[in-house]
Amino acid sequence: MTQFLGAVAGGVGLGSVYALLALGFVIIYKSMRVISFAQPAFMLAGAVLVSYLSPSIGFVPAVVVGAIAIAGVALVVERVAIRPMVGKAVFVIAIITIGIDIVVRVVAGAFIGRDPRQVGDPWGIDAWEIGGVYIAHRHIAAFLVTTVLVLALFAFFRWTPIGLAMRASALDQEAAMAQGVSVGAVFAVSWALAGGLAAVAGVFAASGRTMDQNLWHIALAALPVIILGGLDSLGGAVIGGLLIGVAQQVVASYHRQWFPGLDTNIGSITPYLVMLVVLLVRPYGLFGTREVERV
Amino acid sequence: MNRRSRRLGVLASALTLSVAVTGCGRDDGDGDGGGGGGGAAPGVTEEACPDAVDDNKGCIYLGTITDLTGVFKGVGEPFTAGQKAFWDQVNADGGVGDYEVNVSEYVKDSGYDPEKHAELFNEIKDDILAVTQSLGTAHTNAILEDATNESILLGPASLGSNWIFDDISIEVGSSYCTEAMNIVDYAADEGGKSVAVVHFPGDYGDDAMVGARIAAEERGLEFTDITTGTVDGGDDQSAAVAAVLKAKPDYVVIATSPKEVAAVVGGTAQQGYQGRFIGSIPSWNAAILASPAGPAIEAMYLQASSFPTWDADVPGMEKMREAAGDTAPNDWFSIGFSSGYVMKAILEKAIDDDKLDREGMVDVANSLTGIDSEGTLPEGTANWAGDPNEDAVRVTQLNKVDQAASSKVSVAVDPFTGPTAEGYEFTEPCYLMK
Numbered sequence: 001m002t003q004f005l006g007a008v009a010g011g012v013g014l015g016s017v018y019a020l021l022a023l024g025f026v027i028i029y030k031s032m033r034v035i036s037f038a039q040p041a042f043m044l045a046g047a048v049l050v051s052y053l054s055p056s057i058g059f060v061p062a063v064v065v066g067a068i069a070i071a072g073v074a075l076v077v078e079r080v081a082i083r084p085m086v087g088k089a090v091f092v093i094a095i096i097t098i099g100i101d102i103v104v105r106v107v108a109g110a111f112i113g114r115d116p117r118q119v120g121d122p123w124g125i126d127a128w129e130i131g132g133v134y135i136a137h138r139h140i141a142a143f144l145v146t147t148v149l150v151l152a153l154f155a156f157f158r159w160t161p162i163g164l165a166m167r168a169s170a171l172d173q174e175a176a177m178a179q180g181v182s183v184g185a186v187f188a189v190s191w192a193l194a195g196g197l198a199a200v201a202g203v204f205a206a207s208g209r210t211m212d213q214n215l216w217h218i219a220l221a222a223l224p225v226i227i228l229g230g231l232d233s234l235g236g237a238v239i240g241g242l243l244i245g246v247a248q249q250v251v252a253s254y255h256r257q258w259f260p261g262l263d264t265n266i267g268s269i270t271p272y273l274v275m276l277v278v279l280l281v282r283p284y285g286l287f288g289t290r291e292v293e294r295v
Numbered sequence: 296m297n298r299r300s301r302r303l304g305v306l307a308s309a310l311t312l313s314v315a316v317t318g319c320g321r322d323d324g325d326g327d328g329g330g331g332g333g334g335a336a337p338g339v340t341e342e343a344c345p346d347a348v349d350d351n352k353g354c355i356y357l358g359t360i361t362d363l364t365g366v367f368k369g370v371g372e373p374f375t376a377g378q379k380a381f382w383d384q385v386n387a388d389g390g391v392g393d394y395e396v397n398v399s400e401y402v403k404d405s406g407y408d409p410e411k412h413a414e415l416f417n418e419i420k421d422d423i424l425a426v427t428q429s430l431g432t433a434h435t436n437a438i439l440e441d442a443t444n445e446s447i448l449l450g451p452a453s454l455g456s457n458w459i460f461d462d463i464s465i466e467v468g469s470s471y472c473t474e475a476m477n478i479v480d481y482a483a484d485e486g487g488k489s490v491a492v493v494h495f496p497g498d499y500g501d502d503a504m505v506g507a508r509i510a511a512e513e514r515g516l517e518f519t520d521i522t523t524g525t526v527d528g529g530d531d532q533s534a535a536v537a538a539v540l541k542a543k544p545d546y547v548v549i550a551t552s553p554k555e556v557a558a559v560v561g562g563t564a565q566q567g568y569q570g571r572f573i574g575s576i577p578s579w580n581a582a583i584l585a586s587p588a589g590p591a592i593e594a595m596y597l598q599a600s601s602f603p604t605w606d607a608d609v610p611g612m613e614k615m616r617e618a619a620g621d622t623a624p625n626d627w628f629s630i631g632f633s634s635g636y637v638m639k640a641i642l643e644k645a646i647d648d649d650k651l652d653r654e655g656m657v658d659v660a661n662s663l664t665g666i667d668s669e670g671t672l673p674e675g676t677a678n679w680a681g682d683p684n685e686d687a688v689r690v691t692q693l694n695k696v697d698q699a700a701s702s703k704v705s706v707a708v709d710p711f712t713g714p715t716a717e718g719y720e721f722t723e724p725c726y727l728m729k
Contacts, residue, residue: 003537010533114369115582116554124587125561134566208561210554210586214366214527221529252534256521263496263522268529 002132007253008246013139013204015245016146018271020201021222022229022237023153024194029231030170031190034090037097038077039198040219041104046070046199047119047206047215048108054120062120063203067196073104074195075188083187109213116210119203142204149200150238153193157234162189170232221248224275230288240286244271336652338424344397348386353394355642355651358401358423360415360438361430361452365407366527366552369580370627371430374452375402377631378427380618385639392646396639398427405434413437420447425656427638428452428631432498432726439463446653448641448660450634454576455498456506457724459683465641465660467634467676469601469688471499471550471575472725473716475506477691478548478573478599479514480713487545487571489517493535493559494550496522498726503550503575505725510715519544526554536562539570547572553580560595561588573597573693579626581703584696593696598704601673601690605629606701609670611636626702633671640666640677673710689716 021039028036046066053062077100085093123137157163162185168176169186177183198219205211205218225244229236251258252267259266266273284290344354359378361371378398386395401423403415412434416426420441425448429435432455442449443463451458456470469477475492482490492507494500504520511518519542524530532555539547540563549556549572556578563570572595579598583589605612605624615632616624645651645659666677675688695707 006537007533010531014531114372115580116369116586118586121587125565125591127565129566136565208587209526209531210557210583212527212554213364217527217529248529249531249533252530253537255534256538265522265524265530265534267534268524 003253004250005133006135007249009133009135009139010253011246011249012242013136013142013245014249015242016139016142017201017205017218017241018222018225018245019146019238019241020149020197020204021219022225022241023150023234024197024201025222025226026229026232026234026237027166027190027197028194029226030234031166031186032082032086032093034093034097035226035231036191036194037094038074038100038104039194039222040216041101041108042070042074042195042198043202043205043219044105044213044216045073045108045202046195047202047211048111048117049199050119050203051117051206051211052111059120059122063200066203067199070199071192071196074191074198077104077195078188078191082191083184086187105213105216112211112213116212118210119206121203121207123207125208136208138204138208142207145200145204146238149197150234153234162186166190221271224271224278226285227275228278228285230285232289233285233287236285236287244274247271247274336424337421339394339651344386344395345400346397347395349390349395352390355391355394355396356400356423357396357398357425357427357638358403358416358419359398359428360403360405360412360419360426360434361428362407363402363404365405366525367407367430367577369553370452370577371404371407373625373628374428374430374631376622377615377619377624377628377633378635380615380620380622380628381632381635381639384614384618385635391639391642392651394642394646396642405430407431407434409434409437413441416441420445423447424651424653425638426450428634432457432502435464436498446657448653448656450638452631452634453499454502455724455726456502456687456721457498457726459686459721460724462661462679463657465637465677465679467630467637467672467688468576469673469691469716470506470725471502472506472509473687473689473719474575474599474601474691475503475548475550476510476716476719477689477711477713478546478693479507479510479516480715481693481708481711482546482571482573483510483514483516484713487516489519489542489544490546490548491519491521491539491542491544492548492550493521493523493539493555494548495525495552495555498724499575499577500550501726501729502724503548505728507548509719509725510713513715517544523551523555523559525552526558532558532562535559536566539563540566540568543568543570545570548575549573549578550575551578553578553583556596557583557586557588557592560591561586564588564591564595569595571595571597573599576600576602576626579694579704581625584698584703593698596696597707598694599691600626600694601688601692601710602626602630602633603671603692604694604700604702604704604706607670611669611671614669615671629671633668636666636668636672637677684721687721691716 050066127134165181225240229240338356343350405412416438430452432453456472458464458466521538523535690710692710693708694704697705
């Protein structure tokens with residue numbers, strides 16, 4: 001039982017990282033109907049920036065500054081590379097985001113250097129032992145910060161004018177424009193939010209360990225998360241993230257008992273197996289909008 | 296004669312003339328031409344090297360296929376820099392015979408991809424005399440057949456136990472397999488009753504696992520095999536940590552990259568494990584001391600290696616540190632530099648014996664019984680004249696973390712050969728016996 005609960009605790013920490021990343025995907029998707037593949041690069045860039053800032057200004061200010069800076073980068077990327085493509089096929093814009101991902105990742109990776117870096121988080125590998133179950137401080141921190149950010153995000157969409165504009169635009173872009181909503185501003189804010197969230201996710205993904213240019217691989221699991229939660233559901237992104245994180249850690253923990261003949265731990269491919277199943281049985285996800293087609 | 300035939304005739308005449316001209320090089324063709332310039336030995340030219348110290352010397356081109364951007368760039372980059380530093384120093388001191396040696400013109404980045412490694416080898420093989428660095432066991436295996444067919448000597452930046460069986464391989468140091476045997480012998484001598492191996496799947500990790508298993512059987516230790524994935528591949532090592540905690544071994548042999556070491560040592564220490572970790576040579580990078588697991592690594596980890604630490608007080612390392620200049624040396628820079636002694640010995644003998652071509656280099660390498668590496672390479676290196684079991688280097692030293700040392704490690708146990716490795720007869724690569 002302690003093994004299971006330990007895996008769940010680790011899964012909640014990992015799932016929080018996935019949730020933050022998935023929220024970024026969903027916010028952009030809701031505003032533009034495009035899946036942005038640039039999230040992994042923003043995540044890496046955020047973690048790298050924080051690793052440079054935290055020794056001089058402290059960890060928490062570094063995370064705040066890092067998230068704002070990456071939000072700014074995402075804003076610029078949207079204005080320069082995405083906005084001119086509005087109106088083009090969704091597929092074309094998605095391909096452009098892959099290009100952006102590669103460019104930003106290469107630039108951010110160049111700042112890592114030969115040896116791995118640390119984000120300078122205060123939790124390290126410390127853990128609390130509760131009834132034989134070890135719960136890492138960093139996992140608790142990731143969960144708490146994600147909870148706060150999710151609540152803030154929901155409040156933002158509920159009560160701020162730009163949040164309302166984003167919801168209106170997501171429902172019906174043309175009607176929103178007719179009511180005076182600046183769709184350009186909606187695009188810009190959605191990219192900035194996604195960039196900032198990815199940066200925070202990067203920090204938690206890199207906490208308690210060393211990081212190098214390959215940190216971005218973690219962000220790939222956010223794709224199964226949004227498929228599970230539903231492409232256009234913010235709540236689905238959070239719940240999907242936590243479910244995928246827990247499933248991955250439980251499988252990783254029990255792999256040796258369940259699959260003794262397999263060399264490679266299948267924990268890391270669990271998110272993708274879940275994605276396959278979801279696509280087969282419920283392609284719009286747990287909370288996504290079911291697509292209605294006239295035939 | 297029509298126009299097409301006339302053009303072909305002109306082309307044939309030009310080719311004949313150029314072959315005749317290149318055939319009339321210095322020393323009547325013993326070791327001249329090549330390197331893209333055409334001649335008897337590929338990779339050997341009359342023209343000076345692009346960055347020559349002395350323009351009157353010819354040039355020997357050696358190829359490098361390494362990882363400058365992938366998962367082992369932390370090895371490939373300094374290893375390549377170390378080799379360049381070695382040859383820069385040799386060239387500044389007058390080169391080798393009538394030649395200088397160039398190791399920078401044909402440096403290729405495989406990104407640690409075996410397929411790309413093979414492609415890059417095909418790209419450069421006609422322009423080089425030998426490959427001075429081929430990083431990765433599977434990667435080097437991917438070019439082994441071609442290299443053997445064309446008698447191209449290979450310097451594997453890999454310590455698989457397979458190299459002792461190949462005539463064209465000029466490996467240096469103890470294999471991961473031998474290293475793990477020695478680690479387990481040490482553990483047994485220290486009173487350990489059980490040992491686990493946390494390792495990557497594949498030739499590196501499996502080589503170490505099999506070596507440890509052989510020694511554990513020999514010495515009567517309880518043995519646990521724990522395969523793990525890479526942190527980069529999404530494996531956060533929680534499964535490996537859980538497996539170590541479940542087995543509770545006295546010693547853990549760890550054959551992964553440094554990132555997994557940090558995660559496994561940190562993760563197990565966090566949950567109260569108090570055993571000892573001893574890592575294969577690629578498992579160490581001083582940078583992990585700055586990670587959150589740093590204190591646990593300092594307390595619980597030893598690095599196994601057959602090479603002296605780079606701050607060792609031996610003449611060769613003195614030269615290496617001097618050649619490094621402002622570049623901060625590390626283990627891989629040092630081994631890259633040291634491996635140059637092997638190639639230099641082969642080149643010098645090939646020139647002396649009038650055998651400066653590919654076949655000659657292979658003959659010369661397989662006639663060596665040892666070289667003078669000025670203390671940088673382990674005892675028994677470059678003894679390629681005998682059978683594979685005579686080739687195998689069998690010493691290992693154990694280094695402990697030492698914050699006061701420049702290299703961040705110092706010798707904890709002097710070079711030794713345990714009883715298992717001493718008496719073991721290699722009949723096939725260890726990793727094939729998993």
